Structures are given as C-alpha cells and as structure tokens.
Amino acid sequence: MACPNCDDRRGCDTCAQGRTCSEHWRYLLSNVGSLLHLQCRSCTHIWTHETHFGATRTPWERITSGLRRR
Template structure:
C-alpha cells in the first residue's frame, strides 16, 4: 500500500504503530519523547479521533486520544 497522497511530514504524531511497532526499542520513544525517526503521518482528525499512517509499513489506523485506544484499521 502506498503512502496516502495527502500525507504531510509537517503533520505528524508520536503514537506507536500497532502493526510494525517501529520505535519499540528506541530509547527516545521509551522515554516518551518526540523522536525524529519514529513518528506517524497524521492524515486527519475529528475531535479526539486521529487518522494515522505509518511511514515504515504504510499501515492505516485510527487512534482515540481521549481513551488512549487504538481502533480498527481504516
């Protein structure tokens, strides 16, 4: 799957990818910091619901920031 054509590196989120977990061993990510390597494209949002795409594995999903839950694949 290709990267969404509306993905913009200027709109990013630092939430773990539920598919590839590409930042799971990163010391910056483990400390809760905004790592320069392990981020997701923030495609859009609706209130507390974020629509994201991983630049590493191209996985698409939504994440509810209010409850901290990762939802179904988009």
C-alpha cells in the first residue's frame, strides 16, 4: 500500500507486482473492523485505510469510527 505522503514504494519491482516487500511494509497501529490505522516506516506518516473487507458497519459508522473523541 502506497504511503499517501512519500510513496516510498515507487520504483520497487516487488511492490509493483503486489508481493510482500521486506523494505516497504507498514506498521498496523490499530483497526476498527475493516478500518486500518497505518504508519509509514519511511516517513512516519499516519493515515487510515478502509478495506471494506468483511465490513459490517454502515457507511456512517465507517466514517465516524476513525474520528478522535474528546
């Protein structure tokens, strides 16, 4: 999965083939169902990614579950 900040996997043949790459992996910080919270190993950028895999939440729950609560 490309980092939306630095796209460090650009030019990597292994990543381009969709295979597991030993250089360009991501930290999985947490997940809420199908919503993943990821961090780039190269630039430390943090972002969320909705996989929709096995998603049982409504679209509204998917949107709001990633929001921080005070």
